[in-house]
Every structure is written in C-alpha cells, then in structure tokens.
Amino acid sequence: MAFKSTVTTLTIFFFFFVEPRVVSQQISAVDTECTNRWIHIRTLPSRFNLDLLSTCNRYPITDDLCPYLANHGLGPKTHTRTRSWYRTDPLLLELIFHRRILEYPCLTPDPDLASAVYLPYYAGIDSLRYLYGPDLNSSADHGSDLLEFLTRDQPEIWSRRSGHDHFLVMARPAWDFSQPLTVDPPIWGTSFLERREFFNLTALTLESRFWPWQEQAVPYPTSFHPHSLPFLESWIRRVRRSRRTSLMLFAGGGGTSSSPNIRRSIRLECTNVNATESELKSDKICDFVDCSNGICEHDPIRFMRPMLQSSFCLQPPGDTPTRKATFDGIIAGCIPVFFEDQTAKMQYNWHLPESEFAEFSVTIPKEDVVFRGVRIQDVLMSIPKEEVTRMRERVIEMMPRVMYRRHGASMGLMNKKDAVDIAIDGVLEKIKSRV
Numbered sequence: 001m002a003f004k005s006t007v008t009t010l011t012i013f014f015f016f017f018v019e020p021r022v023v024s025q026q027i028s029a030v031d032t033e034c035t036n037r038w039i040h041i042r043t044l045p046s047r048f049n050l051d052l053l054s055t056c057n058r059y060p061i062t063d064d065l066c067p068y069l070a071n072h073g074l075g076p077k078t079h080t081r082t083r084s085w086y087r088t089d090p091l092l093l094e095l096i097f098h099r100r101i102l103e104y105p106c107l108t109p110d111p112d113l114a115s116a117v118y119l120p121y122y123a124g125i126d127s128l129r130y131l132y133g134p135d136l137n138s139s140a141d142h143g144s145d146l147l148e149f150l151t152r153d154q155p156e157i158w159s160r161r162s163g164h165d166h167f168l169v170m171a172r173p174a175w176d177f178s179q180p181l182t183v184d185p186p187i188w189g190t191s192f193l194e195r196r197e198f199f200n201l202t203a204l205t206l207e208s209r210f211w212p213w214q215e216q217a218v219p220y221p222t223s224f225h226p227h228s229l230p231f232l233e234s235w236i237r238r239v240r241r242s243r244r245t246s247l248m249l250f251a252g253g254g255g256t257s258s259s260p261n262i263r264r265s266i267r268l269e270c271t272n273v274n275a276t277e278s279e280l281k282s283d284k285i286c287d288f289v290d291c292s293n294g295i296c297e298h299d300p301i302r303f304m305r306p307m308l309q310s311s312f313c314l315q316p317p318g319d320t321p322t323r324k325a326t327f328d329g330i331i332a333g334c335i336p337v338f339f340e341d342q343t344a345k346m347q348y349n350w351h352l353p354e355s356e357f358a359e360f361s362v363t364i365p366k367e368d369v370v371f372r373g374v375r376i377q378d379v380l381m382s383i384p385k386e387e388v389t390r391m392r393e394r395v396i397e398m399m400p401r402v403m404y405r406r407h408g409a410s411m412g413l414m415n416k417k418d419a420v421d422i423a424i425d426g427v428l429e430k431i432k433s434r435v
Helices: 002-016 018-027 050-055 090-101 123-131 136-141 144-152 155-159 229-241 262-275 301-308 325-331 354-360 366-371 376-381 385-402 419-434
Strands: 039-041 116-118 166-173 202-207 215-217 246-252 284-290 310-315 335-338
Touching: 050 123, 090 123, 090 166, 090 202, 090 419, 116 419, 123 136, 123 166, 144 155, 202 419, 215 419, 229 385, 246 262, 246 301, 246 325, 246 376, 262 284, 262 366, 262 376, 284 301, 301 310, 301 325, 310 325, 310 376, 325 335, 325 385, 335 385, 354 385, 385 419
Parallel strands: 039 116, 116 166, 166 202, 202 215, 246 284, 246 310, 310 335
Antiparallel strands: none
8 A cells, every 4th residue: 555655665764864864963962053952862663653654544533644644744745846835734743843853963872962852752643543443442541652661761761850851742732632541431532641750741732731831832734845945935925926815814614503603703704794895896805715524634725825815814713722724824924813812822932922923913802703793804904004014024934933844955944944943942942941
C-alpha cells in the first residue's frame, strides 16, 4: 500500500541521515551561538514514532491519514507545478516537527550538555487507538509505555531534572489528553497529561487548556510551506496586491441549529445582508464558504481565493475554541475577527504576542452579537480604511511566524523565523525559567 513506501522512505531518512548530522554538531560544540540552546533528541524505539504511521488508516471513524504522510507529513502537493502548497493534515504536526528539528543547528548527542530534551513520540497518532480503537476503555494507560522506557533506558536523562527539561509535540487539542484518571466510566480523551509523572514536561499542542502549565499552543499547520525566500516574497506580493472585494468572510461549518450561538448569528447575518442591496456598490459585504462535513480540510483551493478577496475573516469558536482557519486567513492577509479570547489571544502568545493583538485583529464579544443585536458588519465598516490597511500590513508581517516552512529550505528563508523556530525558542525559555 502507499503508506508502506512512505514509512520506508521516512525510516531511511531518520536513521541514516540524522546520525552524521548529530555528530557534526558535537564537533561544533564550541560554537557560542549554541550556548544554552543545545537540544538532545532522545532516541526512542520506532514503536513510539515511525511504526505508528502504519496505523494511518486503521480507524474507520477517522480520516485516512495515509495520503498525507507524503513529504514528511506536509502531504501531497495541491497540484504538480506548485512548490509551496500541500494538502496538509494538522494531525501530522508531530511528523512535520520531527523532520524539521533535525535541521536545528544546535543538536547534541550528549544529554548532559543539552538545555532541552526532545521526545520524538507521536502522541497524537498513538492516541487514536485510545480515542477510536481497541484500547478505548484503557485510555488511562496512554503514556505508560513511554514512561516505562524513559525510566528504564538511561533513566538518569529523565531523572536529572524530573522531566522539566523534556518536551514533545501532541498534535491535538490538550483536552484530548486530559481525561481525569479517576473518571469511571471513561469520558472523551486519554489521561496522558493527567499522569503525575508527566506534570513537568512541556507539551506543544494545537490548543491549550485554561490552565496551561504543561502545554503551550502552537499554530495549526496550514497548506503553505515555501522552501525558499523568493517563493515567500512572491506570495506576499500577491497578498498585498489582491483586490479585497468582500468586507468579511466566514469559511466553516455549523450554525444550522435553532439554538442561539455565534456561528448561527454569523450565517444569519451573511444571508440577510446578501439578500439586500449592498452598501458597497459592486462589492460584497459577506462571503460564505461552506466547509461542512470536512470538505475543506485538505483542499485549500476552496477557501484561499475567497480569503484573498476578503478584508476580514471571521473566526468563531466551534467544537473547541481554536481554529485552523485563523492561520489560513493570516497566510491570505485576511484580518482575523475573534469572538472570544480563548480562540487565539490566550493561546498562541509565543507566535501571536498578546500585547500586539489590537494591531492585527478585531475582537467582538460573541455575547454582543448573539444576545445584544450587534451587527458584525457595522463594527467592521466603522473602522477607517487607513486603519484597515495598517492592520493588514501587520497581518502580513505576522505571516512567517505562523507558517511552517518546508524542510530543506534555503538559507535565505531559514533566516526568517517560522512557527517551528519560535516554538523552539519558547520551549528553551520555558525550560530555563523552570530549572
């Protein structure tokens, strides 16, 4: 099957290319640029990472992830001629991050020299057997095998700082790993983050809880993964010159129930305003891309063009507060409109500094829209054009911070910090503050 060749290719890369890279870093250990920045990649048995990729189509209730393992987790290209656009599944961030950290310039084979220890454990992929598979009723056991390995194989690495210097990526919302150990019968999720032994490690998740001691949210991967600076600059030029013919856009699903909620209010406002004569002459006030039933998940063509043509992108919470569309919109230069702080402001402070939110986004409390009759269009149309232009420019400046560049990128592009670089900086600072 297709996934077998993909896993074979990944295995060859990880186990035959990486070791010389690590050795070369040992030779350059005197490099002062790596002082307090050394990272040791813990060698884990393949059952904790690469072997898990063979389960990519094992659980019928979830999407088949096998087609999206290509290009080290970036997925297949959206079309044959593109050099930057892929059909990326965010659940494969663990694989994407693993491949990228191999290019980090301050890797060391000596854990005693390291400021941080990276665990290449694909926790999100492994969680599928607890969430949807045969181990559904054993979700409290998630992490037991990993803990046993860490405390048995070179246990001094783990015990040196009681796990404070360890970090990993968990490509799902933290809630999915937060089932209380004492709940009976089990509810949704596994109990990985509830295990006392893992309280000290740092988990990079797609969404954090309200008390993020263990985890830090990092951006959802979008479909844009340039490999060189000219390709990024070319895309930015296209974003800048794009004609914004729609005031606001909502790309998503939901909002069809009769009970009051922000998505329902958005859909009703868009439907009503588009049924009347536009106050913007030939331009639209509200555009809507229906992404119900996951039809947009691996097809950026469906929503990127409308985002390029819109000034504001509405980012209401759904089943959970955060949205991948927040980052799709930033890539398109579309100013995000949030309806609660937990969607982004309280989540991604490493990549989207909380103190700068007013410079590149708009916040309208969802209660005002749902219960107090505030019209989103009125709020957005009241913003002066000069301010909209300035905000869009700030969104464009934020673009490199939330994108995941392609592995093997050019030196020019590597000089611009992307989502992985910023996450590593944040991890090192967080660990430093603890130890």
